[in-house]
Amino acid sequence: METNYIIYILAAIILIMVILVILFIKKKSSQEKITKKKKPENKISESENLRSKLAKTKSSFLGKIAETIKLRGKVDEGLMDDLEEILIQADVGVETSLFIIDKLREEIQLHKLTNQAEVQTHLENIIKEMLLNEYAKDSDHLKITDKRPFVILFAGVNGVGKTTTIGKLAKRFKDQGKSILLIAGDTFRAAAIEQLSIWAERANVEIVKQQQGSDASSVVYDGIMKAVNQNFDVVLIDTAGRQHTKVNLMNELSKVVRTIKKIVPDAPHETLLVIDATTGQNAISQAELFNKTINLSGLILTKLDGTAKGGIVIGIKHQLKIPVKLIGVGEKQEDLRDFDVNEFVEAVFE
Ligand SMILES: Nc1nc2c(ncn2[C@@H]2O[C@H](COP(=O)(O)OP(=O)(O)O)[C@@H](O)[C@H]2O)c(=O)[nH]1
Numbered sequence: 117m118e119t120n121y122i123i124y125i126l127a128a129i130i131l132i133m134v135i136l137v138i139l140f141i142k143k144k145s146s147q148e149k150i151t152k153k154k155k156p157e158n159k160i161s162e163s164e165n166l167r168s169k170l171a172k173t174k175s176s177f178l179g180k181i182a183e184t185i186k187l188r189g190k191v192d193e194g195l196m197d198d199l200e201e202i203l204i205q206a207d208v209g210v211e212t213s214l215f216i217i218d219k220l221r222e223e224i225q226l227h228k229l230t231n232q233a234e235v236q237t238h239l240e241n242i243i244k245e246m247l248l249n250e251y252a253k254d255s256d257h258l259k260i261t262d263k264r265p266f267v268i269l270f271a272g273v274n275g276v277g278k279t280t281t282i283g284k285l286a287k288r289f290k291d292q293g294k295s296i297l298l299i300a301g302d303t304f305r306a307a308a309i310e311q312l313s314i315w316a317e318r319a320n321v322e323i324v325k326q327q328q329g330s331d332a333s334s335v336v337y338d339g340i341m342k343a344v345n346q347n348f349d350v351v352l353i354d355t356a357g358r359q360h361t362k363v364n365l366m367n368e369l370s371k372v373v374r375t376i377k378k379i380v381p382d383a384p385h386e387t388l389l390v391i392d393a394t395t396g397q398n399a400i401s402q403a404e405l406f407n408k409t410i411n412l413s414g415l416i417l418t419k420l421d422g423t424a425k426g427g428i429v430i431g432i433k434h435q436l437k438i439p440v441k442l443i444g445v446g447e448k449q450e451d452l453r454d455f456d457v458n459e460f461v462e463a464v465f466e
């Protein structure tokens with residue numbers, strides 16, 4: 117009788133436990149559903165945002181391709197010439213445009229394409245594939261390693277957005293919990309030093325500066341020493357873009373690099389060239405020139421929001437083999453993004 121009683125109690129306890137476990141699992145899975153739902157929503161709104169920023173590129177680029185293919189009416193050499201022209205106008209670059217059109221010709225022959233819509237799809241796919249293949253590497257992104265201090269040098273001609281980009285990045289890294297030091301290496305204009313100071317204040321980070329006209333290398337020396345002595349995580353170095361001659365600018369930059377190396381031999385850990393996307397083909401020759409002197413590790417393309425010439429993204433990596441690591445799509449702090457090739461392809465092609 118007593119053993120029966122114990123068995124009943126045990127059975128009741130087991131039943132209660134099973135019910136509790138079931139209730140717990142149900143609650144957890146419904147919570148997961150909620151978080152799963154939220155994530156794609158954020159992602160969608162972000163890429164929609166990029167889409168609206170790249171709307172000009174999308175409509176001018178794809179719109180023109182579609183229009184030309186329709187107008188031509190048939191698939192012939194004349195169409196190939198027109199398409200090549202559109203790519204070049206969108207700043208894809210001559211070399212890369214020729215490469216793309218040659219590939220399209222091959223595919224037209226191989227698949228015996230006569231249908232215009234098919235030609236358009238093939239052309240889009242060639243460009244998409246090219247971008248996706250060329251941006252498959254991990255080193256294509258800007259990542260802070262555990263090197264302390266992690267030194268990033270910014271270069272570029274005047275007005276491209278160096279100081280603005282540094283300000284945006286300072287905030288980003290600060291939000292990640294890192295200690296940041298800005299160095300006002302653009303000693304050319306007082307306004308440039310002032311502008312960087314404002315960004316430093318906004319991001320609540322420290323800045324090393326000297327007065328206008330002082331030697332850029334001397335400011336950089338002070339800054340790097342401070343970063344080493346006070347254990348800063350990340351150092352962002354602004355530089356001047358305006359010089360009397362290109363030779364002066366390049367000499368000053370290589371002197372800055374030598375100065376950095378005297379204190380931190382393996383720095384700068386990133387040497388980024390900032391390029392204004394609206395300057396078009398000139399961008400490629402700028403990058404070639406800077407690369408010769410300071411060996412670039414990546415590019416930052418700014419002002420992609422204001423131009424129909426986003427094709428520069430396609431040509432620049434193909435021709436220079438230097439990755440675009442960040443893109444600027446506006447003047448505000450949040451308008452700096454990691455260049456995500458999938459997101460870009462989606463924004464321009466889908
Ligand atoms: N629309 C737009 N404007 C930008 C972007 N990046 C920078 N700018 C603007 O370009 C101008 C020059 O920027 P600045 O940082 O002073 O260039 P720097 O001379 O290279 O340091 C400023 O008015 C910035 O607000 C961007 O991604 N989009």
Ligand SMILES: [Mg+2]
Pocket residue numbers: 278279280302308354
């Ligand atoms: Mg500046």
